[in-house]
Amino acid sequence: MSEQMIEQQSGELWITEVQVATVWTDPESARSIDRPGLTNPTNLDQWMDELTFEKRVALCDENRVQTQLLYGESVIITETKDEWARVVIPSQPSKKDRRGYPGWVPLKQLTRVKKSKWNKDTTAAVTSRFAWLESANGEPVMKLSFMTMLPVIREQEDWLEVATPDGPLFIEQQHVELFPTASGLQQQSGQKLLQSGEPYIRLDYFWGGMSSFGYDCSGFTYAMHKANGYQIPRDADDQLAAGVSVKTEDVMPGDLLFFAYKEGTGGLHHVGFYYGDGKMLHSPQTGKGIELTELKGTIYEKELCGAARYWQQTEEK
Structure with missing residues (x-):
């Protein structure tokens, strides 16, 4: 894909489609050792296990990484270059861009969803360190981070059906806190x-x-x-x-x-x-x-x- 602008329709959102998407300084910042964090799906456990101390330090000292996105977090795409998307992240305020934190993400780690299917009255926030998304038959689909937030489709006794970039999936109630989407999580001490x-x-x-x-x-x-x-x-x-x-x-x-x-x-x-x-x-x-x-x-x-x-x-x- 050549350098261009991707049209963002008013009725659509660009959503993070991997457990954690790393936001890079530019498309040349990622290295071969970073591959487990660049694919779809990602494997964060493998990536971090394989990074040596020196390779971790270089993420900072060589100005390679800016921030990260969680599964389901929305972005605005401002530009594409080859297989990369330049984004701003509205949920991460920054003086670098009034619209949100800027950086580059592999385009394969993002997907379009319709706002009408994504916007729900209730949202589930993962409050455990990790929680598994599961299919309807109980197969593990993705290991989610703390504070991943997904729209709730339906509540069951011990489970929630949630909207995801990959369609409706399930998560155990014990790993999440529910809150009204319009007002957000209750502010605490x-x-x-x-x-x-x-x-x-x-x-x-x-x-x-x-x-x-x-x-x-x-x-x-x-x-x-x-x-x-x-x-x-x-x-x-x-x-x-x-x-x-x-x-x-x-x-x-x-x-x-x-x-x-x-x-x-x-x-x-x-x-x-x-x-x-x-x-x-x-x-x-x-x-x-x-x-x-x-x-x-x-x-x-x-x-x-x-x-x-x-x-x-x-x-x-």
């Missing part, structure tokens, strides 16, 4: 943000990660806010700018802490949750897992440059 993140302690960091296969620092804070009814920007600097500013001496559990090079005076490079008692819950860096760590006496204490709050906006109403 700062403590709830932390409770959502605690099960992911020791999960390996993954640059650009937005799924329970692996999060980066701002992907982790984004996902835990999403799980508790808040849409916040995708990147750490945008998260600081958009939140309610909090003095660092006044932080409360669930607030976001931000860190910058040159002992807090340089470029912002990290974000984590204030946990209380001088501790932080965060996804630190390649080669380490999500952790609960003391701030005192660490590089983080020296680099702390700001704090922001999202949960207070609702609780003060």
Whole structure:
């Protein structure tokens, strides 16, 4: 497919058709070792198992990966080049594009659906770390990440029939939370943000990660806010700018802490949750897992440059 614009009909949506679609800086960013994350279907477990430490670091240091999409997440296609689509992601706010986070995705990982078949009154959000989509006869179809969201067609006693890019499929009720599509998940407290993140302690960091296969620092804070009814920007600097500013001496559990090079005076490079008692819950860096760590006496204490709050906006109403 040559470089062109794909017409997006008002009655249609472009939807992510794989468990997790990685959004690349440009079509040349992907490497041969990344193939399990480029196909349809993807195999995220295989991809991450095969990536060496050096290959993981290169995703960041060589500016290869921007963010990720979850199954069922919608995009706007702005351009195609060969077998790739340039997209913006409306559900991931960013200063890079007012319409949403930009980047490139293999076109085979996206599909068109009619809005009339996709838009339902109720949506199911995956609240387990993983959940399996199954066929009508109980065959496993796809391993879904935490916070994958799909429209609900029909509720049964222990199962839900959900709309997917691959047609109606089934998921166990115990792995999801249902919410009215129009109003979204109920907004929760700062403590709830932390409770959502605690099960992911020791999960390996993954640059650009937005799924329970692996999060980066701002992907982790984004996902835990999403799980508790808040849409916040995708990147750490945008998260600081958009939140309610909090003095660092006044932080409360669930607030976001931000860190910058040159002992807090340089470029912002990290974000984590204030946990209380001088501790932080965060996804630190390649080669380490999500952790609960003391701030005192660490590089983080020296680099702390700001704090922001999202949960207070609702609780003060």
